[in-house]
Amino acid sequence: xxxFSGGGIGGGVGGPASAPPRPFRPSRYVPVSAxxxxxxxxxxLFFCFTCPWLSEYFSSVIPIYNAVVxxxxxxxxxxxxxxxxxxxxxxxxxxxKEDDFRAPxxxxxxxKGIQVRMKWCSTCRFYRPPRxxxxxxxxxxxxxxxxxCPWVNNCIGRRNYRYFFLFLLSLTTHIMDVFxxxxxxxxxxxxxxxxxxxxxxxxxxxxxxxxxxxxxxxxGFHIVLVARGRTTNEQVTGKFRGGVNPFTNGCFRNxxxxxxxSQAPRYVGRWRSxxxxxxQTPFLRPALTEAQLEAKVLDNGxxxxxxxxxxxxxxxxxxxxxxxxxxxxxxxLRYAGLPRADTEESSLLTEAPPTPSMYKYRPAxxxxxxxxxxxxxxxxxxxxxxxxxxxxSLDGVTVVGGGIGVRRGGGERGEGPGGPGGPGxxxxxxxxxxxxxxxxxxxxxxxxxxxxxxHTAHNPLATLHSEGTTDTSYKSLANQTPRNGSLSYxxxxxxxxxxxFESAAHELSPQKxxxxxxxxxxxxxxxxxQQREGQLLQGSATFSSPxxxxxxxxxxxxxETQHLLQHNQDPSTxxxxxxxxxxxxxxxxxxxPPVSPPPRGLSLSKSQAHRVxxxxxxxxxxxxxxxxxxxxxxxxxxxxxxxxxxxxxPPHFPPLPYDCPTxxxxxxxxxxxxxxxxxxxxxxxxxxxxxxxxxxx
Amino acid sequence: xxxxxxxxxxxxxxxxxxQELRHSASLANKVFIQxxxxxxxTCKFQTKxxxxxxxxxxRTLFEDTVKTLNNFYAEAEKxxxxxxxxxxxxxxxxxxxxxxxxxxxxxxxxxxxxxxQEQNEKIYAPRGLVITDPIERGMRVIxxxxxxxxxxxxxxxxxxxxxxxxxx
Numbered sequence: 001x002x003x004f005s006g007g008g009i010g011g012g013v014g015g016p017a018s019a020p021p022r023p024f025r026p027s028r029y030v031p032v033s034a035x036x037x038x039x040x041x042x043x044x045l046f047f048c049f050t051c052p053w054l055s056e057y058f059s060s061v062i063p064i065y066n067a068v069v070x071x072x073x074x075x076x077x078x079x080x081x082x083x084x085x086x087x088x089x090x091x092x093x094x095x096x097k098e099d100d101f102r103a104p105x106x107x108x109x110x111x112k113g114i115q116v117r118m119k120w121c122s123t124c125r126f127y128r129p130p131r132x133x134x135x136x137x138x139x140x141x142x143x144x145x146x147x148x149c150p151w152v153n154n155c156i157g158r159r160n161y162r163y164f165f166l167f168l169l170s171l172t173t174h175i176m177d178v179f180x181x182x183x184x185x186x187x188x189x190x191x192x193x194x195x196x197x198x199x200x201x202x203x204x205x206x207x208x209x210x211x212x213x214x215x216x217x218x219x220g221f222h223i224v225l226v227a228r229g230r231t232t233n234e235q236v237t238g239k240f241r242g243g244v245n246p247f248t249n250g251c252f253r254n255x256x257x258x259x260x261x262s263q264a265p266r267y268v269g270r271w272r273s274x275x276x277x278x279x280q281t282p283f284l285r286p287a288l289t290e291a292q293l294e295a296k297v298l299d300n301g302x303x304x305x306x307x308x309x310x311x312x313x314x315x316x317x318x319x320x321x322x323x324x325x326x327x328x329x330x331x332x333l334r335y336a337g338l339p340r341a342d343t344e345e346s347s348l349l350t351e352a353p354p355t356p357s358m359y360k361y362r363p364a365x366x367x368x369x370x371x372x373x374x375x376x377x378x379x380x381x382x383x384x385x386x387x388x389x390x391x392x393s394l395d396g397v398t399v400v401g402g403g404i405g406v407r408r409g410g411g412e413r414g415e416g417p418g419g420p421g422g423p424g425x426x427x428x429x430x431x432x433x434x435x436x437x438x439x440x441x442x443x444x445x446x447x448x449x450x451x452x453x454x455h456t457a458h459n460p461l462a463t464l465h466s467e468g469t470t471d472t473s474y475k476s477l478a479n480q481t482p483r484n485g486s487l488s489y490x491x492x493x494x495x496x497x498x499x500x501f502e503s504a505a506h507e508l509s510p511q512k513x514x515x516x517x518x519x520x521x522x523x524x525x526x527x528x529x530q531q532r533e534g535q536l537l538q539g540s541a542t543f544s545s546p547x548x549x550x551x552x553x554x555x556x557x558x559x560e561t562q563h564l565l566q567h568n569q570d571p572s573t574x575x576x577x578x579x580x581x582x583x584x585x586x587x588x589x590x591x592x593p594p595v596s597p598p599p600r601g602l603s604l605s606k607s608q609a610h611r612v613x614x615x616x617x618x619x620x621x622x623x624x625x626x627x628x629x630x631x632x633x634x635x636x637x638x639x640x641x642x643x644x645x646x647x648x649x650p651p652h653f654p655p656l657p658y659d660c661p662t663x664x665x666x667x668x669x670x671x672x673x674x675x676x677x678x679x680x681x682x683x684x685x686x687x688x689x690x691x692x693x694x695x696x697x
Numbered sequence: 698x699x700x701x702x703x704x705x706x707x708x709x710x711x712x713x714x715x716q717e718l719r720h721s722a723s724l725a726n727k728v729f730i731q732x733x734x735x736x737x738x739t740c741k742f743q744t745k746x747x748x749x750x751x752x753x754x755x756r757t758l759f760e761d762t763v764k765t766l767n768n769f770y771a772e773a774e775k776x777x778x779x780x781x782x783x784x785x786x787x788x789x790x791x792x793x794x795x796x797x798x799x800x801x802x803x804x805x806x807x808x809x810x811x812x813x814q815e816q817n818e819k820i821y822a823p824r825g826l827v828i829t830d831p832i833e834r835g836m837r838v839i840x841x842x843x844x845x846x847x848x849x850x851x852x853x854x855x856x857x858x859x860x861x862x863x864x865x
Contacts, residue, residue, distance in 0.1 A: 071791055072788070072791065075792050088835040088837065089833075089834070089835050091834070091837075092834070094727050094840075095727070095729055095834070095838065095840070109734045110734075110735060111735060111736075112735070112737065116734070126837060129732065129734070129738070129837060130734055130738055131738055163792075166788075246737065247737060247738060249737075259784060260776050260781045260784055261780060262773065262776075262779075262780040262783060262802045263783075263787075263800045263802060263803075264802060265802050265806055267832065267836065270833070272833065273810065275814050277818060277821075277822045278822060279722040279822050279825060280822070280823075281722050281825070281846035282846060283753075283825035283844075284824045285752065285753065286752070286753070286754060286755045
């Protein structure tokens with residue numbers, strides 16, 4: 001990590017280390033030693049015992065030719081052995097602070113129209129570029145990883161594949177030459193085979209013949225690979241079996257890529273020139289147009305989240321031809337993400353960073369075409385510290401609530417006091433706290449990734465990523481909708497499932513305390529409002545305890561209900577109450593016939609309610625009746641209760657909490673138009689924002 | 698306003714120390730421009746303008762930089778006469794030629810390093826940004842460090858030393 005001496009940057013000799021020093025394992029050197037021994041030894045014997053006669057008998061071109069081939073073979077062998085195959089240096093800690101333990105294991109990228117997965121490498125701390133793979137023997141990620149060759153004791157990758165390929169070709173040629181000329185010698189000395197020369201020649205021929213079969217086989221295999229533009233890794237793992245290879249450019253181009261491309265540079269161990277750049281305040285700032293400012297004030301992060309949620313859905317749909325097992329399904333991933341955070345930390349402290357599986361979650365990532373969405377989210381979450389640290393340091397700009405737009409919108413119109421600036425520039429010299437830098441650089445101090453993950457694991461939960469957490473938890477919630485709905489139904493039938501749900505809800509809840517003050521997406525607000533109405537309804541149902549009728553919200557509340565949510569500290573741990581009913585069109589006002597209740601429904605709901613109520617006690621404070629409850633509302637609720645019948649709950653409806661008997665919120669019913677039409681079998685009541693409730697009489 | 702007064706004081710002071718000013722900039726954030734793999738594994742970076750830089754630099758400047766870098770890398774990886782000649786020469790000399798001459802890629806990398814240095818000095822550092830050569834990150838990302846100035850024109854959250862001493 002280059003030292004940041006007060007804004008200047010100094011370079012240093014050598015780059016970041018690629019791998020920690022590994023224990024010396026002599027067994028690794030056996031194959032390469034054997035290969036070297038046989039190659040050099042056999043050829044030397046050939047030159048000493050066979051070639052003199054050949055040069056005399058035929059011409060001296062033969063030894064020269066053999067020498068050239070041998071030197072070429074040896075040179076390629078040395079290059080393949082000693083050349084860096086294209087090792088990626090470990091990512092710096094700053095780079096993956098976004099890809100923390102909640103980032104997904106895979107990232108999808110589109111290459112020539114084909115979806116390719118990039119896997120997160122927990123050792124190297126980045127998403128492996130396409131065709132890159134981590135070699136367990138060398139403990140490095142290698143670019144264009146072909147295979148790890150024991151005979152050269154090195155990985156074969158982008159930089160040295162050409163030499164390996166040429167080594168195979170030249171070795172096959174050399175073996176054929178040695179065998180062929182040895183055969184000529186032996187055939188000419190049939191009657192004098194007892195001489196040492198003949199014996200040696202025959203021994204050399206045996207060795208050559210022995211090695212010829214595997215080497216020629218391997219050579220043929222790689223000729224096919226080169227022609228098809230595949231690596232050994234891809235061929236062996238069957239990545240493109242029956243599929244299309246996005247990395248091929250046609251046979252001729254593939255071959256010329258291998259043989260004629262300029263030597264790729266090494267990434268590790270580079271000499272970095274000490275070029276320094278001086279950073280001097282004040283900084284130039286670009287002038288923002290009015291439209292830009294307005295857009296930023298209104299944007300409020302909705303754009304980003306919409307893209308992020310969209311791209312997260314797209315990631316579900318994309319199928320790569322990877323032979324690896326598919327990533328874990330999304331809902332479980334997010335669902336179990338947070339409870340497992342602790343296990344991730346503890347395991348990291350004790351062992352090398354494991355491949356994060358379930359809890360490696362990131363909501364937004366996708367092809368480069370959509371990568372802006374993929375990266376707005378991590379950029380946004382990485383941006384959080386900077387705006388969090390400057391809550392009120394901006395003037396003039398009416399910043400959006402919650403402050404997502406703060407950083408972007410603020411400060412640009414600050415005027416330098418007579419500062420020169422170019423046209424359209426303003427020297428602001430505004431100061432921002434270095435809170436995020438302290439976070440970032442302090443993590444740099446701890447060199448072990450385990451410590452770093454433990455260190456940052458708390459921060460995201462507490463402060464730094466709470467906005468990001470909002471989004472992740474929001475997205476997790478948003479996409480959990482059907483699952484939670486089904487869970488709550490299942491919990492009615494099988495109470496054993498609910499504790500799991502509650503414990504996850506507990507984990508989810510602490511992080512969602514803060515973010516609701518700011519931006520609330522329409523979708524989430526709709527869920528929350530539904531949930532709150534559900535709470536209201538169930539609260540009102542308990543008001544008259546013997547009856548357990550449930551009101552069903554026919555229409556989902558529109559986004560205007562987000563004002564409700566600012567008072568609600570913990571909205572959506574239970575998920576939406578009635579996803580299936582909300583599927584009906586908002587305009588539907590149809591009468592629905594009462595359904596006969598399942599016989600067990602009530603008893604289960606009673607026990608269920610108790611458990612859920614106990615678990616949700618801390619969360620449902622906002623749902624308790626306010627003493628300042630308007631009388632008109634309570635009257636209207638009474639009115640509702642009188643009309644309750646013994647109707648069965650819709651399957652997805654939550655059970656009744658018994659701890660707080662009047663556990664409902666005033667909000668949905670507060671302002672209104674409790675327009676109840678006394679009539680036939682169904683009563684219709686409109687809540688706030690047009691939500692309609694139908695009560696079966 | 699008091700803030701303006703503080704700023705005036707700083708800029709008019711003849712003894713303002715470059716050292717102090719330099720130390721007043723601190724690393725705030727880092728943006729990583731990812732690779733664009735839509736055309737394969739050839740080295741190309743995304744030209745999408747990151748959100749964090751919206752208030753720091755003009756979009757066109759940034760895109761120009763990235764596009765120029767992409768062109769450089771395309772030139773380095775081009776398979777043409779020079780690379781072919783280099784390969785043949787290397788084969789005939791048993792790769793000893795690599796000890797003597799610089800490969801085409803390395804030459805372009807030097808050009809890239811100079812270009813980045815020049816861009817940093819002329820365009821990015823005055824805006825409090827620093828581009829790190831992607832080769833240092835394995836050519837996976839272009840790392841742009843965002844600096845913030847602290848301790849100058851004071852705000853409520855500014856460095857206390859500056860604002861405190863000049864607020865009176």
